[in-house]
Amino acid sequence: MAQSSSKSKSRSARSASSSGAGSSARSSQTSTGSAKASEQNVEPFWHKALLAIPRAFGSAVRKVSVGEYDPAYRRDGLCFVMIVLAIFFCGSEWFRVDGALGRALHSFASALFGVMSVVVPVLLIVLAIRLMRNSGKESGNTSVIAGFVMLLWSICSIIDVVMAADTKEFSWQNLQHAGGLLGFVIGSPLAWGLSQTFAIIVFVVAALFSILLITRTHVTEIPDKLRELGGREPRSVSSDGAEQSEQFPNEVRVGDDTLAFADGVPSHDGSDEDEAPRKESLSSRLFKRRKPQGDDDGKLDQYAGDEAFLKAASRHGEAAETNLGNGARSVSSGGAYNDDMTRSIDSGTWNAQPAPSGSTVPMPSGNMPAVSQRTDPWAHMDSDGETMVVSTQTGEILDQAPGAQAAADQATEAMVPVAGGTMDDLTAPNAQADSNAPYQLPDLNLLMKGKPHAAHTQANDNVIHALTSTFQQFNVDAKVVGFLRGPSVTQYEVELGPGVKVEKVTNLQKNIAYAVASSDVRILSPIPGKSAIGIEIPNIDREIVHLGDVLRSDKAVQDPNPMLAGVGKDVEGHFVTADLTKMPHLLVAGATGSGKSSFINSMLTSIIMRATPDQVRMIMVDPKRVELSAYAGIPHLLTPIITDPKKASQALEWVVKEMDARYSDLEFFGFRHVKDFNEAVRAGKVHAPAGSNRKVAPYPYLLVVVDEMADLMMVAKNDVESSIQRITQLARAAGVHLVLATQRPSVDVVTGLIKANIPSRLAFATSSATDSRVILDTTGAETLIGQGDALFLPMGSAKPIRVQGAWVNESEIRKAVDFVRTQRKPHYREDIEQMANEAEKSKLDPTEDIGGDMDELLQAAELVVSSQFGSTSMLQRKLRVGFAKAGRLMDLLESRGVVGPSEGSKAREVLVQPQDLPQVLAFIKGQSDSLTGSPSQQSAAHEQEY
Ligand SMILES: Nc1ncnc2c1ncn2[C@@H]1O[C@H](COP(=O)(O)OP(=O)(O)OP(=O)(O)O)[C@@H](O)[C@H]1O
Numbered sequence: 025m026a027q028s029s030s031k032s033k034s035r036s037a038r039s040a041s042s043s044g045a046g047s048s049a050r051s052s053q054t055s056t057g058s059a060k061a062s063e064q065n066v067e068p069f070w071h072k073a074l075l076a077i078p079r080a081f082g083s084a085v086r087k088v089s090v091g092e093y094d095p096a097y098r099r100d101g102l103c104f105v106m107i108v109l110a111i112f113f114c115g116s117e118w119f120r121v122d123g124a125l126g127r128a129l130h131s132f133a134s135a136l137f138g139v140m141s142v143v144v145p146v147l148l149i150v151l152a153i154r155l156m157r158n159s160g161k162e163s164g165n166t167s168v169i170a171g172f173v174m175l176l177w178s179i180c181s182i183i184d185v186v187m188a189a190d191t192k193e194f195s196w197q198n199l200q201h202a203g204g205l206l207g208f209v210i211g212s213p214l215a216w217g218l219s220q221t222f223a224i225i226v227f228v229v230a231a232l233f234s235i236l237l238i239t240r241t242h243v244t245e246i247p248d249k250l251r252e253l254g255g256r257e258p259r260s261v262s263s264d265g266a267e268q269s270e271q272f273p274n275e276v277r278v279g280d281d282t283l284a285f286a287d288g289v290p291s292h293d294g295s296d297e298d299e300a301p302r303k304e305s306l307s308s309r310l311f312k313r314r315k316p317q318g319d320d321d322g323k324l325d326q327y328a329g330d331e332a333f334l335k336a337a338s339r340h341g342e343a344a345e346t347n348l349g350n351g352a353r354s355v356s357s358g359g360a361y362n363d364d365m366t367r368s369i370d371s372g373t374w375n376a377q378p379a380p381s382g383s384t385v386p387m388p389s390g391n392m393p394a395v396s397q398r399t400d401p402w403a404h405m406d407s408d409g410e411t412m413v414v415s416t417q418t419g420e421i422l423d424q425a426p427g428a429q430a431a432a433d434q435a436t437e438a439m440v441p442v443a444g445g446t447m448d449d450l451t452a453p454n455a456q457a458d459s460n461a462p463y464q465l466p467d468l469n470l471l472m473k474g475k476p477h478a479a480h481t482q483a484n485d486n487v488i489h490a491l492t493s494t495f496q497q498f499n500v501d502a503k504v505v506g507f508l509r510g511p512s513v514t515q516y517e518v519e520l521g522p523g524v525k526v527e528k529v530t531n532l533q534k535n536i537a538y539a540v541a542s543s544d545v546r547i548l549s550p551i552p553g554k555s556a557i558g559i560e561i562p563n564i565d566r567e568i569v570h571l572g573d574v575l576r577s578d579k580a581v582q583d584p585n586p587m588l589a590g591v592g593k594d595v596e597g598h599f600v601t602a603d604l605t606k607m608p609h610l611l612v613a614g615a616t617g618s619g620k621s622s623f624i625n626s627m628l629t630s631i632i633m634r635a636t637p638d639q640v641r642m643i644m645v646d647p648k649r650v651e652l653s654a655y656a657g658i659p660h661l662l663t664p665i666i667t668d669p670k671k672a673s674q675a676l677e678w679v680v681k682e683m684d685a686r687y688s689d690l691e692f693f694g695f696r697h698v699k700d701f702n703e704a705v706r707a708g709k710v711h712a713p714a715g716s717n718r719k720v721a722p723y724p725y726l727l728v729v730v731d732e733m734a735d736l737m738m739v740a741k742n743d744v745e746s747s748i749q750r751i752t753q754l755a756r757a758a759g760v761h762l763v764l765a766t767q768r769p770s771v772d773v774v775t776g777l778i779k780a781n782i783p784s785r786l787a788f789a790t791s792s793a794t795d796s797r798v799i800l801d802t803t804g805a806e807t808l809i810g811q812g813d814a815l816f817l818p819m820g821s822a823k824p825i826r827v828q829g830a831w832v833n834e835s836e837i838r839k840a841v842d843f844v845r846t847q848r849k850p851h852y853r854e855d856i857e858q859m860a861n862e863a864e865k866s867k868l869d870p871t872e873d874i875g876g877d878m879d880e881l882l883q884a885a886e887l888v889v890s891s892q893f894g895s896t897s898m899l900q901r902k903l904r905v906g907f908a909k910a911g912r913l914m915d916l917l918e919s920r921g922v923v924g925p926s927e928g929s930k931a932r933e934v935l936v937q938p939q940d941l942p943q944v945l946a947f948i949k950g951q952s953d954s955l956t957g958s959p960s961q962q963s964a965a966h967e968q969e970y
Contacts (some may be wrong), residue, residue, distance in 0.1 A: 079098075081156075082103060082156045086156065091158040092164070099155050103156045110152070113133060118142065135200060137204040138180055138184070138200060138202045139201065139203075140204065168238055168240070171234045171237030177210075177230075178234060179203075181203055181223075181227045184203030184204075184215075185212070186202075188203065188207070188208065189211065189223075194208075463848060464847065465634065465635075466633050466840050468572060468575055468633060470572075470843070471575065473573060475567070478509065479509055484509060484563075488504050498535065500532065501520065501521030501522075502518050502524060502528070504518055505518070508597065510563075510596060510597050511592075512811075513563060513813070514560070514595075515558045515596070516558070516559045518556060518558075529549070529557050529559075530547050544561075544809045545560065546807050546826075547560075548560065560595060566828075571626045571831060571832040573599075574599050574601065575633060575634070586631070586635030587603060587631070588602070588603055588630065589604055591786075591830060592626075592827040592828045592830040593830075595826045602784075605756075606819060607784040607818065607819055608752075608756035609762040611784070612785075612788070613795070613798075614767065614769075614789055614805070615767060616767050617811070618810050619789075619811055621731065622832075623829045624765055625837060627763065632841065635725075637848060639725065640725045640727055641662045642660045643661070643679065643726070643728045643856075644729050644731075645729065645736070646666070647669050649667045652729070653665065654838060655837075655841060657845050657849075661852070673736060673743045673747065675856055677859060678859050679728055679755075682726065683750075683751060683758045686698060687757070689723075690757060690758070697759075698759035699759070701723070702723060705722045725760075726758075730762070732767065733764045733765065733766040733774070734767070737775075741772075748778055752782055769795045770795070783819040788810070788813070789806070789808035789814075793806045804824065814827050871948075877909075878948075881917070881948060889934060889937075889941045889944055890938050894934050895931040896910045896914050898931075921936075922936055
């Protein structure tokens with residue numbers, strides 16, 4: 025028994041740690057919390073009053089000792105009834121009380137159980153206490169109850185075989201003095217059919233089996249249990265235990281005292297006390313269950329590479345599809361919906377007012393308040409019709425949606441243990457942050473709640489009317505049969521009459537755009553999975569998708585994956601979340617102001633809200649200096665936020681090294697994915713090689729976020745490209761993931777090499793179809809309406825899905841960041857800093873490696889760039905130098921990014937344009953930081969290639 029309970033404890037600890045202590049703690053906290061909350065919300069008063077005494081009794085029992093207990097499954101009321109019944113049966117069976125009830129109870133119990141009716145009170149009490157102490161799926165209550173019933177049945181049957189099987193006729197009196205009806209049902213027939221002896225043997229075996237059920241013991245565990253009963257230690261495995269080597273063929277086992285944790289790698293959560301594995305005994309070989317070690321359910325082990333049809337993004341939640349009846353052709357613009365979301369903007373304050381039907385929205389006549397960058401973007405569009413007052417000086421919203429912000433503020437106050445400081449004091453992280461204290465994830469309620477999704481508004485009716493009349497005007501037999509309203513776009517479903525060509529509708533795109541007064545109309549023919557044409561038209565009453573709502577969605581809460589990020593909502597109104605580990609790398613691109621930085625913020629906030637620093641570490645590169653500064657000092661950082669592009673390229677090289685180190689580990693220990701490796705480390709299955717000082721510890725996921733790729737590519741194109749290429753090709757298994765953002769999706773920034781290795785793309789509005797093609801390999805992003813409207817092509821999807829990005833405002837980010845910063849200080853890796861400093865030193869004399877060859881090198885550069893021909897033999901001829909010298913000059917040009925790598929006997933590719941020659945020469949002389957002209961010139965030059 026003791027072993028089984030310790031085993032189950034270890035099992036539950038392991039499962040907790042495997043999903044990440046922090047996150048599972050939070051998720052269980054959340055689920056229990058929400059279960060409790062809903063229970064409290066719905067439980068009527070009478071119910072509570074009725075259960076008050078049973079619950080008090082139950083908790084008293086649990087105070088003494090408790091087993092596997094999940095409050096969501098507690099059965100205190102039932103257990104209390106069982107105890108009351110036990111007292112009744114105690115009176116009737118033990119004291120034979122002579123009242124009518126006593127006699128009735130005795131007749132009932134003895135008719136059913138015969139002489140075994142005396143154990144009924146004991147049985148009821150034992151079961152009641154067991155059910156009080158244990159509840160939930162892991163409790164094993166079912167097998168224990170089944171065991172007791174079977175044991176009672178077997179004993180009743182044995183008594184029946186011995187005492188009543190001789191009499192071949194049925195008599196209640198006989199049964200009451202033998203094994204009762206329970207014993208008679210199988211006992212007597214078996215004794216008559218076989219013989220009394222064989223019947224008894226069968227029931228004894230059944231009784232023994234029921235004892236195994238009660239003690240939750242598998243047959244293979246019997247020898248150890250017997251040893252324990254005999255006061256001896258159960259046999260432990262030798263260092264080369266057969267089971268372990270089966271499970272982890274490459275495992276190297278040495279004394280446990282060599283186990284410590286690598287520098288900079290977060291410490292083990294300590295919850296995985298490894299259960300001593302047993303050597304296979306004869307019995308276990310005979311009865312061996314085909315099960316993986318440490319897993320009782322007989323299922324196969326799970327590895328990170330098991331998943332078929334891998335998808336990086338998940339869509340979930342209700343989609344409110346609106347179907348229009350047959351009368352759809354004549355939908356009136358004044359439909360039955362009074363939820364008028366069309367706004368006119370008043371000059372002074374942005375008061376939301378219903379616009380008169382069909383009227384043009386008047387432009388504000390006064391000074392438009394400049395809404396600050398990170399305030400709610402469409403805050404003035406308050407769909408409740410409440411007035412939003414915006415300060416005309418600062419653009420700040422003075423009177424905000426009262427419930428939402430107040431709830432968020434309350435959550436923060438309740439959660440954040442700020443020691444003597446204010447929440448806004450970003451510059452002073454709490455000095456008392458204790459790295460040993462248990463890490464707590466921020467409460468999801470800290471993020472704002474959005475308004476419920478409107479499935480149908482007056483604006484939709486207006487569009488349906490416009491579409492219907494356009495079809496009528498052009499004599500197209502088509503009708504709008506329904507629509508799906510997303511947060512920023514609605515997809516109208518159009519069905520064609522018999523014999524009508526699809527082109528008749530698609531050719532009308534411009535007329536439709538004219539009719540609905542929007543240039544951003546997208547036609548899908550057909551809507552995937554439907555025989556209908558989809559017409560996507562932007563909502564004039566857009567909704568904000570709050571990150572908090574995405575992260576609080578059921579699926580996101582239930583998913584313990586620390587690398588899950590809230591993306592937004594799709595056109596159908598489903599929440600979209602992305603598993604960054606499955607991406608495995610993401611390219612985010614779009615024009616200025618399209619919503620890239622907002623997405624990066626949502627992603628980073630998702631990680632902060634869901635992952636502990638032990639689970640996810642990050643490197644942030646922010647050449648723009650301001651975009652990611654809000655995250656400075658969070659404990660998830662491996663290095664301070666990098667703003668210098670040179671240092672960033674060094675950091676990427678460090679990532680390559682780290683990845684290689686992880687790969688070597690995975691290879692050595694025989695794992696294909698860092699997730700499997702981590703699980704094995706937590707389970708104590710991975711040990712350092714004998715005699716080595718290596719320390720083995722779980723690897724956190726490593727997320728590298730680059731907020732502007734173009735700046736990096738300008739400075740050290742070759743280095744950055746080769747690092748990114750190497751990382752993206754290999755990093756998935758090593759738990760290293762890249763998110764690269766750029767506002768210049770041109771081929772010189774998003775090169776073919778980078779693109780080929782980054783399978784997931786997120787395209788925000790682009791300025792041209794060419795840019796859209798660079799990101800998505802297809803057009804479409806140029807028709808997006810900006811401000812978070814995006815096309816998302818996650819790995820595993822054939823077509824991009826349209827999403828409205830999740831929004832998290834700066835105050836939410838600050839609250840989340842403050843919450844985590846006050847708990848722990850970041851532990852920066854010094855080796856990253858060292859590499860960056862070395863790069864800095866080499867930057868001091870960029871011409872050091874040229875030595876006395878400067879003049880020849882400049883001539884060589886001039887020749888190669890102006891002829892656009894990177895041939896070594898040409899240099900030999902024209903400069904009259906030997907082969908070795910010409911080769912060296914070419915290598916120097918390669919190191920400066922003027923020519924590409926050697927391609928055997930072919931001439932090298934020249935990477936700069938002739939018009940950039942002066943810049944190239946200045947760069948070689950060390951007089952300039954950049955090799956090429958201005959970014960705009962460069963991208964224009966490359967766009968010609970399309
Ligand atoms: N998901 C969103 N929901 C609502 N509004 C958004 C969203 N994303 C962006 N916006 C609005 O668009 C503005 C610009 O967004 P953002 O700063 O993210 O653009 P960007 O593409 O990063 O631009 P830049 O490249 O200039 O930094 C935001 O200030 C906000 O008003």
